[in-house]
Amino acid sequence: MQKKKQSLRIIFAGTSNFSACYLKTLILSHHIILGILTQPDRPNTRGNIITQTPVKQLASKYNIPTFQPHTLQNQTDYINILHTKADIMIVVAYGLILPVCILHAFPMGCINVHASLLPNWRGAAPIQWAILKGEKKTGITIIQMDEKLDSGQILYQQSCNILPDDTTSSLLNKLSQIGSKVILKVLKKIQNKNIIPIIQDEKKATYAKKLSKSMGKINFFKDAQYIERMIRAFHPWPGTYIEIQNMKIKIHQANIIKSNLRYHIGQIVKINKNGMQVQTKKHILNIQKIQIPGKKIISVYQFAQTNNKIFQINKIITI
Template identity: 30%
Template sequence: MRVVFMGTPDFSVPTLMEIVGQGHEVVAVYSQPPRPSGRGMEERKTPVHQAADRLGLPVFTPASLKSEEEQEAFRALDADVAVVVAYGLLLPKAILDAPREGCLNLHGSLLPRWRGAAPIQRAIMAGDRETGVQVMRMDEGLDTGDICMSETIAISDQMTAQDLHDRMMVLGADLMVRALAALSRGSLGCQPQIEDGVTYAKKIDKAEARIDFAEPAATIHNLIRGLSPFPGAWVEMVIRGKAQRVKLLRSELADGAGEPGTLLDDAMTIACGEGAIRLTELQRAGKGAMKANDFLRGADLKVGDTII
């Protein structure tokens, strides 16, 4: 099939690679424009842009698709279908209607649960036990289109947003090429979403990342997992006489009780409003991620200290 691929981050790359590998003709790749990044603030192409360059595919990076000029250029590609994976730009109706078979989106939840920008993080933060990836035929609403194919993923107690992201991007790539194969045969059946159970995965606000140990341990554990590694749930610890921000990347529920925020032992167990949590992977500002034992060797924390 003649495919226009639209995506931006690492999450999108496996789907692009699978589409090319299955022999479809990718007539164009759309991605977000290069932006300043890193210490030198040099303009850097997106992961999808870089992958498309390696494959020798033409890349377009408009800041918007609202102009008639951009829409006409898109129509001129004469695509059978557009595949959209975490592109990050609104698709106007003229774009949605341009490909002969419309636009297929890969979404990281089991719709209608977690429509919106951050379905991976929100599912974990809410303590969901399962989620999935779905191929959806796009319409003008926010993740309201008909569902064409689905795969369910169990969320384990220790799974972080990064873990789930990595699982989804591989499974999602396979799901999308299966959907394209069915579409090419004329056998892709899509069903309207149910109306019950709609939830919205709003964009993560950095203000949500500050840990409050007055919350139950399970709530804190889910927050740590859901925000790992970015933006990263965080606390302040006094290390060698100086208050420092520390990201909490992995944790586990633990036995123990005490005043919320109190360090209960030499294994980084901390009392919560209900129960306790053991921190297993942490990251100080300007340092790499490290296991709790390694972290403690570089800190002067002791049992009874308060972490806020």
């Protein structure tokens, strides 16, 4: 006779599309989602329309109680969560720091899914920094949360290759697929008490600091390889851009052309069907796709056909 699966009573904390993939897996499992913590509704980037988080949208679809505190520093903001009598809290890209009383409120504690191979890239932007630094691998790590940032004992880890054309968006999709397939296995191991936690090596810890919009401005005094990684790392947010004639032009795609010729840094060397070639500290950055404020993404060549006063050969793009 097959043994009946024992359901866990779960509180889920998450905000993004990455989080929503894990939540959907849990909702469709035999486990019970008692409630959800997600960040408050905020204006979107287009039209400034107040928008629900992807996690809240999914929670609403399945009629799961949702809590959206602006902070967790006061007990009144999370008292309802403590009264749910959950077995465990699962945290995936939530965005707020949990107070100590929540970390210790549930019999099985709080576990966190983090998008890096801890102890590498603790913090807010692990995928972006892994791409930016030219790393060949990333992955997901599931940890038992403690009072420090992403420093808890490792319960599970799985790696994923970073391909030459990967962006933060594409890697998030890969990692959400990997993690959402194994989260149920990890919960089963926790239930059966047959998981062996691994202590992180603090000497190997690196930190992925939070990104800002200002970090997206391209500096051609960097080499082309770094800038190309930057374009992929900052897609979709905060994005990368150049400024010409007081216009902020977003860069969506570029590649590297190796060249020993030396032009002025930031000089537009050539514009053709392949893109716009700009001299960097080392090699040429060939910008292929751009976006003008308020317009759709377009190839540089298409744009240059009707806007040849903005992009001109030998023009220097100032930093």
